[in-house]
Amino acid sequence: MTQEGINDQAPATRNVVTFDLCGEVLAVPASQLREVLEPVRVTRVPGAPPFVAELVNVRGAVVPLADLRVPLKMPPGADGPEARILVLEIPLDGQEMVVGIRADTVHEVTRIGPADLEEIPTVGSRWPPRFVAAIGRWRGHFVTLPDLAAIFADFLAGPPGRAPSAGSSGLAPEPETT
Amino acid sequence: MMDEETLTLFRAEAGALVESLETSLLALKDRPNDRELIDSAFRDLHTLKGTGAMFGRADVASFLHDFETAFDRVRDGSMAVTPELVALSLSARDHVADLLRAGEPVAQDPAGQEILARLAALTDGAVPAPSAGPGPEPQGAWQVSFTLPPDTLALGGRPELVLEELRRIGARRIRARVAGIPPLEEIDPENLYLSWVAEIDASVTEDEIRGAFLFHEDGLDLRIEPPAPPSDGETSAAGPPEPKPALAPQRGTSLMRVPAERLDEMMDRVGELVIAEARLADLAARSRDPALMSVAEDIQRLATGMRDNTMSIRMTPIGAITPRFRRLVHDVSADLGKPLTLDLRGEETELDKTVIDRLTDPLMHLIRNAADHGLENTETRRALGKPETGRITLSAGYSGAEVLVTLSDDGGGIDRSRVRARAIERGLIPESVPENDEGLLKLIFEPGFSTAETVTKLSGRGVGMDVVRRSIEELRGTIDVASEAGRGTTITLRLPLTLAIIDGLLIEIGSERFVVPLAAVDEIVELPERHRDGESGNAFLDIRTSLVPFLRLRSLLRATGDPDPHQKVVIVTSGDDRIGLVVDRIVGNHQTVIKQLSPLHSGLKSFSGATLLGDGAVALILDVPNLVARGRGLAEETVEAA
Numbered sequence: 001m002t003q004e005g006i007n008d009q010a011p012a013t014r015n016v017v018t019f020d021l022c023g024e025v026l027a028v029p030a031s032q033l034r035e036v037l038e039p040v041r042v043t044r045v046p047g048a049p050p051f052v053a054e055l056v057n058v059r060g061a062v063v064p065l066a067d068l069r070v071p072l073k074m075p076p077g078a079d080g081p082e083a084r085i086l087v088l089e090i091p092l093d094g095q096e097m098v099v100g101i102r103a104d105t106v107h108e109v110t111r112i113g114p115a116d117l118e119e120i121p122t123v124g125s126r127w128p129p130r131f132v133a134a135i136g137r138w139r140g141h142f143v144t145l146p147d148l149a150a151i152f153a154d155f156l157a158g159p160p161g162r163a164p165s166a167g168s169s170g171l172a173p174e175p176e177t178t
Numbered sequence: 179m180m181d182e183e184t185l186t187l188f189r190a191e192a193g194a195l196v197e198s199l200e201t202s203l204l205a206l207k208d209r210p211n212d213r214e215l216i217d218s219a220f221r222d223l224h225t226l227k228g229t230g231a232m233f234g235r236a237d238v239a240s241f242l243h244d245f246e247t248a249f250d251r252v253r254d255g256s257m258a259v260t261p262e263l264v265a266l267s268l269s270a271r272d273h274v275a276d277l278l279r280a281g282e283p284v285a286q287d288p289a290g291q292e293i294l295a296r297l298a299a300l301t302d303g304a305v306p307a308p309s310a311g312p313g314p315e316p317q318g319a320w321q322v323s324f325t326l327p328p329d330t331l332a333l334g335g336r337p338e339l340v341l342e343e344l345r346r347i348g349a350r351r352i353r354a355r356v357a358g359i360p361p362l363e364e365i366d367p368e369n370l371y372l373s374w375v376a377e378i379d380a381s382v383t384e385d386e387i388r389g390a391f392l393f394h395e396d397g398l399d400l401r402i403e404p405p406a407p408p409s410d411g412e413t414s415a416a417g418p419p420e421p422k423p424a425l426a427p428q429r430g431t432s433l434m435r436v437p438a439e440r441l442d443e444m445m446d447r448v449g450e451l452v453i454a455e456a457r458l459a460d461l462a463a464r465s466r467d468p469a470l471m472s473v474a475e476d477i478q479r480l481a482t483g484m485r486d487n488t489m490s491i492r493m494t495p496i497g498a499i500t501p502r503f504r505r506l507v508h509d510v511s512a513d514l515g516k517p518l519t520l521d522l523r524g525e526e527t528e529l530d531k532t533v534i535d536r537l538t539d540p541l542m543h544l545i546r547n548a549a550d551h552g553l554e555n556t557e558t559r560r561a562l563g564k565p566e567t568g569r570i571t572l573s574a575g576y577s578g579a580e581v582l583v584t585l586s587d588d589g590g591g592i593d594r595s596r597v598r599a600r601a602i603e604r605g606l607i608p609e610s611v612p613e614n615d616e617g618l619l620k621l622i623f624e625p626g627f628s629t630a631e632t633v634t635k636l637s638g639r640g641v642g643m644d645v646v647r648r649s650i651e652e653l654r655g656t657i658d659v660a661s662e663a664g665r666g667t668t669i670t671l672r673l674p675l676t677l678a679i680i681d682g683l684l685i686e687i688g689s690e691r692f693v694v695p696l697a698a699v700d701e702i703v704e705l706p707e708r709h710r711d712g713e714s715g716n717a718f719l720d721i722r723t724s725l726v727p728f729l730r731l732r733s734l735l736r737a738t739g740d741p742d743p744h745q746k747v748v749i750v751t752s753g754d755d756r757i758g759l760v761v762d763r764i765v766g767n768h769q770t771v772i773k774q775l776s777p778l779h780s781g782l783k784s785f786s787g788a789t790l791l792g793d794g795a796v797a798l799i800l801d802v803p804n805l806v807a808r809g810r811g812l813a814e815e816t817v818e819a820a
Contacts, residue, residue, distance in 0.1 A: 040794075042796075043788075043796040045782065046734075046735040046798075047736075055779075056796065060450055060790065061773070062775070062788040062789075097777065099776070
């Protein structure tokens with residue numbers, strides 16, 4: 001699964017939102033962004049895997065809060081003063097699912113054209129290649145566009161013991177993702 | 179061509195008529211001499227034909243014409259209701275439903291022609307209905323009683339003109355009923371307290387009688403009893419009249435047809451209102467401003483009223499879906515060659531529209547199963563000395579904030595040894611499980627389980643009871659099975675009254691809050707001193723001489739921090755089982771607007787949903803049946819270990 005348009009044959013210039021997570025610059029398509037929230041009170045979901053261990057109230061809707069540090073194998077970290085929650089709409093199973101993702105800081109909406117894109121290195125990447133939609137350049141930094149649809153679909157379909165549909169013991173601690 | 183709105187209206191009306199027709203026809207099968215049913219079938223045919231013609235569906239109108247004629251003959255007693263006529267009328271009803279589904283008038287209609295040819299063959303050889311007596315000449319008189327709405331006078335209506343018209347067409351005797359007149363001091367001169375009873379010459383047609391009420395149709399309660407036949411031995415021999423199912427909304431109540439989506443939308447709005455109200459109450463309580471608190475209380479009262487009202491609008495009697503079950507049993511009986519009856523009880527029991535809608539398929543499946551696998555074939559039943567007609571009973575009733583729906587059959591029961599053998603074969607249980615194990619029957623709800631030896635067209639499709647169970651669980655309900663060899667099987671469904679908003683008990687564990695559905699809460703007790711420091715955690719409480727196992731939610735939910743020195747135990751019930759849930763603090767009642775968990779969390783069985791609290795935080799709703807089942811497992815383990 002790919003994010004729409006990003007690694008098409010002839011990628012058009014796209015608006016993306018850039019943000020920091022664990023010292024890396026990431027970006028998601030601006031078209032998927034619904035809003036950016038200041039840190040709010042979150043609710044822990046006992047028994048849920050660490051990737052989606054919390055819920056948050058977004059204007060009256062209960063929205064799962066995901067932590068991309070888990071699938072991208074970044075060390076866990078605490079929220080800093082600049083921390084934000086990006087509320088996104090992600091295509092999943094033909095439907096739009098609203099999820100929040102954590103960010104250490106949110107930069108700006110910017111344009112990434114075909115010329116800014118880099119090849120995705122097949123080796124030497126810290127991240128599972130199937131989770132990366134594209135790598136580009138922004139203000140002299142590398143910016144990674146994670147393939148969120150693939151990450152969430154992978155989580156839902158995941159191996160036994162990790163997927164939420166696994167077994168009756170929803171309260172048992174689940175193994176770490178990826 | 180019709181515009182979309184007209185078309186929708188036509189479809190809705192025609193659909194309702196087709197359903198009502200089916201209900202009458204199926205009831206007629208059992209009570210072929212019931213005048214009211216015959217009239218109702220005729221009325222539906224007549225109106226359907228008229229509606230069809232009015233909306234440009236000449237095909238529907240012309241197809242129905244012959245059936246209307248046939249039922250007119252049934253009405254005047256020159257033809258009897260036979261099982262063949264009912265069966266043929268049912269296929270006509272299906273055919274009309276097909277025609278309507280086509281959306282466009284159908285020019286060539288060979289299927290319809292065939293049905294009509296069979297009808298013609300049937301009516302040619304028709305015999306007069308037994309209840310019509312020796313001859314068709316009508317004797318006696320129509321007994322007409324009617325009540326006009328109380329505000330008739332205030333709105334300028336003139337009841338005396340109705341009486342005059344009745345006299346003109348042949349009323350012999352008109353009496354006023356005065357029982358409704360209140361004491362003098364309570365009389366409102368503009369209110370109409372009288373109602374009337376008239377005897378009208380039998381030569382007058384029903385349409386003529388109805389014509390007299392032409393200008394008073396709104397809110398009119400009109401009952402017309404046909405002229406009594408001279409002797410009525412046939413029908414009176416049938417015993418006391420059965421309670422009649424509600425065929426049509428009672429005349430006199432004005433009804434409004436509203437698209438279901440608007441009700442869904444309204445429920446969503448009410449949910450938002452309840453959440454906003456909780457926020458207001460929270461703010462008001464913090465502000466300690468008496469004026470603000472008083473407004474917040476008013477809003478709370480209004481929001482609660484609004485919630486109850488909206489939910490009551492959405493309540494639908496289970497009778498709304500039972501015609502389909504009657505039809506199913508009729509069809510299955512014919513398919514399998516097994517005589518079957520379906521007993522319905524508690525059809526007036528109401529559930530939320532969504533629950534009713536989503537209950538239809540599982541119940542259809544269960545009924546089909548009962549008919550196909552549950553009930554023995556005729557020869558076996560005869561050999562066993564059972565009545566040849568298999569009986570399936572569907573009953574519904576309230577039990578606290580839940581509705582119990584039970585489906586039982588008087589068939590052979592579930593063969594435990596076969597269930598056990600199959601479960602072992604499928605690796606669902608180890609071979610050590612004894613045959614008298616309590617949980618054995620529940621295995622029929624496991625995925626991929628099916629004990630039918632032959633796969634039949636009706637129910638042996640490999641999917642089955644597990645799908646039923648899942649559908650019921652999605653409705654936050656539970657399913658249970660009991661069976662007695664040779665006596666039959668009973669499946670019990672417990673369903674919540676509503677899926678949208680419930681009363682909840684807000685509890686706290688550490689710094690986290692959770693909601694327990696209040697309907698499941700029996701009582702709350704203090705955790706006895708000796709259990710306070712239990713680390714392994716789980717034991718029994720002695721509550722009024724019964725031992726209740728309890729779960730420490732603190733360890734189950736992996737909460738952090740020290741336990742409250744005065745922990746409480748919330749005793750909850752599901753089905754016949756009770757368990758205690760140990761919590762730190764009871765916060766209070768909470769109007770809980772249920773939000774479904776996203777697919778990312780829907781696999782977590784401990785929670786049935788989430789809700790929003792007054793301060794805007796999200797709280798999870800504990801799934802009591804699931805926790806109770808664990809508590810039970812715990813109790814069994816402990817007993818075994820002891």
